[in-house]
Amino acid sequence: MTNIALIVMDTARYDSILDTRAKLSTFETLREEGTTYTSAFASAPWTLPSHGGLFSGRYSSRHGASAAAKRFPESVPTVVESFANASYETVAVSNNTWISDEFGFARGFDTFRKNWQYIQSDVDLGKIAREEEGFDKIRGVARQLFDGNPIVNAANAVYGQFVRKRADDDGAKGTNRWVADWLDDRDDSNPFFLFINYLEPHLEYRPPEEYTEEYLPEGVSYAEAMEVNQDAWTYIANDVEMTEQDFEILEGLYHAEIAYLDERIGELRRLLEEANEWEDTVFVVTGDHGENIGDHDLMDHQYSLHDTLIHVPLVIHGDAFTGGETVDDLVQLTDLAPTLLDAAGIENDEFEEQSQGRSFHPDSETEPREYAFAEYLAPQPSMEALEKRVGDLPEEVYEYDRSLRAIQSEDWKLIRGSDGSTELYHVAEDPDELRNLTADRPEKVSELESELDTWLDSFDHADVTGDVDMSDETKDRLEDLGYLQ
Template structure:
């Protein structure tokens, strides 16, 4: 969602010269629609490229007063009610904003952890925002927490609220599935569910999102349903979000000459064909922080330090073993540099962000 390509220059949105999946599907006979509750996913950032219809009315509020999943579903259901069987096949992009700070789940979903916090939940949310505004989202110490009046018990409460928002979205996605079934659309619809990022709650002295590449931030759900393929299969191999578009195109049997940085993982679901290397990469270009995961090994490289973790014995990424495994550091660094070269990360020019965009990105926690 956010591109930072040159030092001191921030970009948001796809390159104007890069064809989106909506454009590709539109060219191949699909009716393309998008409905977004995000204030930065829409026409202002060219993220509506290729959509014949794009509704961002649920995103036209401040982040602290954002519309909930129930508001978004109302717009989605209105669109589904206009779709008639026998029309062109459709591609519908739905962008929920929950879970996201401020963490304000509906009361009926607050079923985790201790009770009795309800009267101070907003106050705790405000204190968390004060910390990010004054100190950023990384390197948050106990001293900073104390100065801000936020305790570890308060952090636990925020986790409870975050979990409640996840439960809330799960409920409304269930309602969406039922709506598809009621319209006799479910059985013939490919469904892809994922998230743009996780959230940090001091696992590595970070809060919110945007400041690190640890698993709590970059390991996100990816659930795919494809008609005709048996469900219930868990795939342990690494995939990236840049792999989703080529996977959808292969599943829909659309052949395009466009070159993608990602690779289809359709073979992992069918069990047929060569699925390539078991590795994945993520980055924060503006801070020159990158990670490469290969199998059970994870390398994080930044200007300040190098970190190496064995994800099998240390899934929480707490024990840096770079000094014990220098040969693995060298191997993964070489692979990372080769991957960066192949991806040509800086080749496209995304849409530059204006001052209004920057303020919105700050409120969402993507930049400082």
């Protein structure tokens, strides 16, 4: 039977992988041997709703996870459960706090590793380790040490403070080390479904120094690059000025993160080869969303549905996905679930009937998409959270207090806001989406709005209210990643 390895490069935008100046030997080989999709789009511009779409084959309005309801609902069936029901060993390694049991993503997995913890536990002392000093740190640890298993909690506290940030042990290197051990120990009588979320391209960008030199502007040292502002919210709120060179430096650091991760994905391939699993594995590498690095006057991956955030790399190797083919048809991450079921030869009519995805497996008879869709159902962070972080906001920042939906064909793209705003781009001629043609092409706006409304009316929408009751430690860890709650 066919193994599945689904690899997400968190925050990897299309042009960082498939149209890039970076030297990516792993991707070059995968493209030469596998199938490359040049028009792959995420259903949402940030981690939680995008992974919800990836696992369920549903768009945000249908699965319900968003900034307005920060949990992937238990009532939504996942492709992972389909693989588990087909006697697959299902394993996940997550490096992003959003992708965890706390937010509803562990369902269906036999093993779910939160790689930021040395010993898997629901108790995390990271807040104390980060925020307190001296006696206050000792006293804080002592208070919480006996909440749950004191030995486990002590190990995680030491690991979080003294180990993981010094050796990439909670990143790609540590992930691969764990996968190597798992491959050595697993019972290979059943095939596996392996999911990995690698976090390296995510803010803050802190690539290993040896990867940065060729990507930084001439004359800029690694130490100088590390001094450039990486707080997206102070930039968006106009609290800090950033120059063109600042963004060139950030782009360099971002590409260095990608180059480092490319090497680690190559290492993952070698681990599968050494375990004699590679030839039987469909190996999928994609991004859950992209990144704005000064694009559209934004940083991070919020408040926008431009292609910098939703156009993602997608390369698949194995099974029918071989031969170095390039496919330009529109596909979406919501389409991966039925596609991977087809690759594994698993039939689950109930799941596929509830999914909005359509298989693009080479042997599938599904018609190619005419349109791709994306949704941003609520701002993240909210204006209230942003005010709490940076204080008074300029009036123009409140324009981001809206939801967005986008519809895209091969040539055209429309973004519509809940505030009545519209943006129309002729992406065939303006791929950077710099010229809003709404006033010039009202007939095209009307046509795409009609198609968007028809699509929205074609399915039942989930209730998108209510937040998960996340722990203080989780909130702190998410804030470390730039997510304000």
